[in-house]
Amino acid sequence: MKVLHLLKTSTGATWALRQLRELVRLGIDVHVALPAGPLIESYQEYGITTHILQTAFDAKRPWNNFKRFKDFRILVDVLQPDIIHSHFVATTLTMRLALGKNHAVKRIFHVPGPLHLEHFFFRKMEMLTAGKADYWLASCRWTADAYLRFGVPVERVGLVYYGVDLDKFTVVERCGLRQELGLDEDTKIIGNVAYFYAPKKYLGQTRGLKGHEDLIDAIEIVANKHPNVVGVFVGGPWGNAKGYEQEVISYAKKKGLGRFFFLGFRDDVQQLYHDFTISVHPSHSENVGGAVESLLCESPTIATDVGGFPDLIKPGITGWLVPPKTPEALAETILEAFENPEKCQIMVQEGRKLAEKMFDVRQNANDIFTYYQRLLGHDELGAI
Numbered sequence: 001m002k003v004l005h006l007l008k009t010s011t012g013a014t015w016a017l018r019q020l021r022e023l024v025r026l027g028i029d030v031h032v033a034l035p036a037g038p039l040i041e042s043y044q045e046y047g048i049t050t051h052i053l054q055t056a057f058d059a060k061r062p063w064n065n066f067k068r069f070k071d072f073r074i075l076v077d078v079l080q081p082d083i084i085h086s087h088f089v090a091t092t093l094t095m096r097l098a099l100g101k102n103h104a105v106k107r108i109f110h111v112p113g114p115l116h117l118e119h120f121f122f123r124k125m126e127m128l129t130a131g132k133a134d135y136w137l138a139s140c141r142w143t144a145d146a147y148l149r150f151g152v153p154v155e156r157v158g159l160v161y162y163g164v165d166l167d168k169f170t171v172v173e174r175c176g177l178r179q180e181l182g183l184d185e186d187t188k189i190i191g192n193v194a195y196f197y198a199p200k201k202y203l204g205q206t207r208g209l210k211g212h213e214d215l216i217d218a219i220e221i222v223a224n225k226h227p228n229v230v231g232v233f234v235g236g237p238w239g240n241a242k243g244y245e246q247e248v249i250s251y252a253k254k255k256g257l258g259r260f261f262f263l264g265f266r267d268d269v270q271q272l273y274h275d276f277t278i279s280v281h282p283s284h285s286e287n288v289g290g291a292v293e294s295l296l297c298e299s300p301t302i303a304t305d306v307g308g309f310p311d312l313i314k315p316g317i318t319g320w321l322v323p324p325k326t327p328e329a330l331a332e333t334i335l336e337a338f339e340n341p342e343k344c345q346i347m348v349q350e351g352r353k354l355a356e357k358m359f360d361v362r363q364n365a366n367d368i369f370t371y372y373q374r375l376l377g378h379d380e381l382g383a384i
Helices: 014-025 040-045 062-079 089-099 120-128 141-149 177-181 212-223 242-253 269-275 291-296 327-339 341-358 361-375
Strands: 002-006 029-034 049-052 083-086 106-111 134-138 157-159 188-193 229-234 259-264 278-281 301-304 320-322
Touching (some): 002 014, 029 040, 029 062, 040 049, 062 089, 089 106, 134 141, 134 361, 141 157, 177 229, 177 269, 188 212, 188 269, 212 229, 212 327, 229 269, 242 259, 278 291, 278 327, 291 301, 291 341, 320 327
Parallel strands (some): 002 083, 029 049, 083 106, 134 157, 188 229, 188 278, 229 259, 278 301, 301 320
């Protein structure tokens, strides 16, 4: 079985690299088309055949798409893949527009997140390009249900999560974050690990997608009752969002209560999670995001009730869910977590168990392999 995967980056999207690695181990002849970048060697080391080609639809410079469509058609003609598996909206648009709706090769759009489905124009644009050759793999339950609501037949929609390497998440010692930051041992640390995504004005966004400002507001509210609390933000700008990152830092500095630390990119994230009193994921739109990592690191977790977070965060069992864009509700939930340390410890144990069950990349790859077989007629096709 030969499968051609489409990625728009070889800088990030390590979740795709893990998935493709496991598909090779299952005996699939895996090819990937992606632009040049630092992860190319990693793909090749895992036995994945790489084709340096940008297949992401260029909406800003549409004249570039004529060559992209032509180059992509040539690649497909030469490879003759059994399945084409796209991992981004932009690569999916190229796949469909270049080949047409009724191409002989079956095509999968493995949807990495629900953002485009939450906006009418982008949802309609994606849906209108689909034809009889197209199938969808959601990577959270919200996305799968959304496609069904929008009229996609159930036999064309599956669900497979993007997994992680469980053996990378072992219980480790704390990294001494309080000492590093000059904090007392009884200081409560509210931690957040996320990229800084600048607001997309054309989507009506006034705050970043990951909700950094909401968490800053919530921490200021919490500081009214717990002066000995700090917010720690780990991560840097995504793409050209450096200016936005500085805006967020400036916003935090203007607050009258609460202390805030911005650590940038770190390579000891697991250890940091163990130093956090609570981990917060206040995203406005999300797949499952950092909740997988925080639970695997056994860090008490609060997330917003959006996208795929409810797949993993079960209120009162594995963590807490709060409405998005509501700093007041987030602050109340943080205070509740502070007041129930024993409950936190019970929930992180349950959370780790659920995360291990749902996000083992080996099992996720097996699910994809099964879907491939069903798609090619080796088994009856139906919803996963």
